[in-house]
Amino acid sequence: MNDLIAYLQPPRPLKLRRNRVWRTYRGGALLDRWQGKDEPVRDGHxxxxxxxSTVRARNPGREPLQDEGLSLLAGTSDPPLSLLSLLEAxxxxxxxxxxxxRYGTSVGVLVKLLDSAERLAIQVHPDRAAxxxxxxxxxxxxxxxLFLGGRRINGEAPYVLCGFKPGMTREKWERLFADQDREAMIRSLHKLYPSPGDVMLIRGGLPHAIGPGNWMVEIQEPTDITIRTERVTPSGFKLSDSSIHQGIGFERMxxxxDYRTYSEEELLRKCRLRDQIAGAGAGWRERKLIGYEDTPYFSLNRLTIEACSDGPFWELDGRFSIVIVLSGQGRVMWAGGELPIEQxxxxxxxxxLGQxxxxGGxxxxxxxxxxxxxxVE
Incomplete structure (x- = not known):
């Protein structure tokens, strides 16, 4: 406890260690390059x-790694302090x-960077009621x-599969799963090609699969509950039963x-968000990408500051936030000091913290x- 209190005296921004997490699909080479790793970059799990993150990853077969997924604080002792321990204290x-x-000690949100080298298994996440x-x-x-860009895989631009096309029912979907008719499952979903800067909101219950080549920020509710309908990933990784139904059984999954169906136009109206200016000044511009009017579960802004310019003063107003340095280098300043930052x-x-x-550098x-x-409204 004393270590935790000392770590926050005086109040300051907390820098976090990198936190790679194992998944059933392959990717990560772009993430390695973005992080500036010296060793050869390659796609893996x-x-x-x-x-x-204060969320533990649900990876059947890797249960001994009980704290996989939890973020650790940079510059702390060995073993390092976890963000979760600090929040609980x-x-x-x-x-x-x-x-x-309103939420207790739960952060209430999970933020990820995701780099896919293959299509993810077709999946769904529950809404809050489910x-x-x-x-x-x-x-x-x-x-x-938030799509940041990506790469072409086997000559195809990054895409996502999302939402049932007209004609789908639960009975048909269960039959496709039982038959493991992968091609029919893919044809049942809309195929969309997002552009860098696009933002899509995927509400709980909506079936989807991120395609190969996507490089994105994902912001979500803080769980790792994923129902999958393919027993084998596109790269040949065999999924256990528990990886498919997450312990609730094949019937209840x-x-x-959500078996509602959509035309492509209807789906885009439901999922694609339009950003708006949140503020602008000499040498900086901030855009609101996701607002609480879109979903009460999280919000997301994007700030660009020109070289050798100062950005806006952010009043924290008694609530926390999480920042990713997407590109460039510069510094963050507060009443007690400043800290260099980079991509x-x-x-x-x-x-x-206050303000x-x-x-920009x-x-x-x-x-x-x-x-x-x-x-909290």
């Missing part, structure tokens, strides 16, 4: 980076009292994707799907993603 200062009154009924979880897994850094801004300001613009917890 660590295609995701979990940022400011000082919830009001870290999360904000309004947040604690998560409570089937898993005893207060959170479902509504998520949103179909209760997680690939992650920060947790405690609620009691922070970012500034000399070489190019600084770009940040700022992720917010669920609404």
């Amino acid at each position: 660590f295609p995701e980076e979990w940022v400011a 000082m919830p009001g200062q870290m999360l904000g009292q309004g947040h604690v009154d 998560a409570q009924r089937l898993f005893g979880s207060e959170y479902g897994k509504t998520e949103a994707w 179909f209760e997680c799907f 690939g850094d992650y920060l947790f801004l405690p609620a009691h 922070v300001q970012f500034a 000399q070489d190019g613009s600084l770009e940040l993603a700022r992720c917010f917890p669920p609404s």
Whole structure:
């Protein structure tokens, strides 16, 4: 406890260690390059980076790694302190009292960076009602994707599969699963080709699969509940039964799907979000990509600061936020000091910090993603 208190005196932004997490699909080469790793980059089973995570990964077969997925604080002792331990020790200062009154010590959000080298297995996540009924979880897994770019795989641009086409029913979907008719399952979903900068909101219950070549930020409710309908991933990795139904059985897993169907136009109206200006000044521009009017579960802004320019003053207003340095380098300043930052850094801004300001460095613009917890309204 004394180590935790000392770590926060005086209040300051918290820099987090990198936190790669094992997944059933392959990827990660772009993530390696983005992080500036010196060793040869290659795709493998660590295609995701979990940022400011207090969620343990659900990876059947890797249960001995009980803390896989939890974020650790940079610059702390060995073994390093976890963000979760800090939040549990000082919830009001870290999360904000309004947040604690509503959500307790749960962060209420999970942020990831994701780099896919193959199509993910077709999947769905429960909405909150299904998560409570089937898993005893207060959170479902509504998520949103900010597409940063990507790469062509086998000559094809990055795509996503999303939403049932007209004609689908639960009976038909269960039959396709029983037959493991992969091609028919793929044809049952819309295929969309997002552009860099696009944002899509994937509400719990909506079937989907991220295609190969996508490089994105994902912000979501804080669970790792994933129902899959393919027994073997596209690269040939065999999924266990528990990886498919997450422990609730093959019959009940179909209760997680929303069987409403959409034309492509209807689906885009439902899922694709339009950003708006959140603020602008000399040398900086901030855009709101996801607002609480889109979903009460999280919010996301994107800030660009030109080289050698100061960004806006961010008043934390008694709530925390999570920052990813998407590109560039610069510094973050607060009442007690400043800290250099660069591409690939992650920060947790405690609620009691008060005010922070970012500034761009000399070489190019600084770009940040700022992720917010669920609404307390």
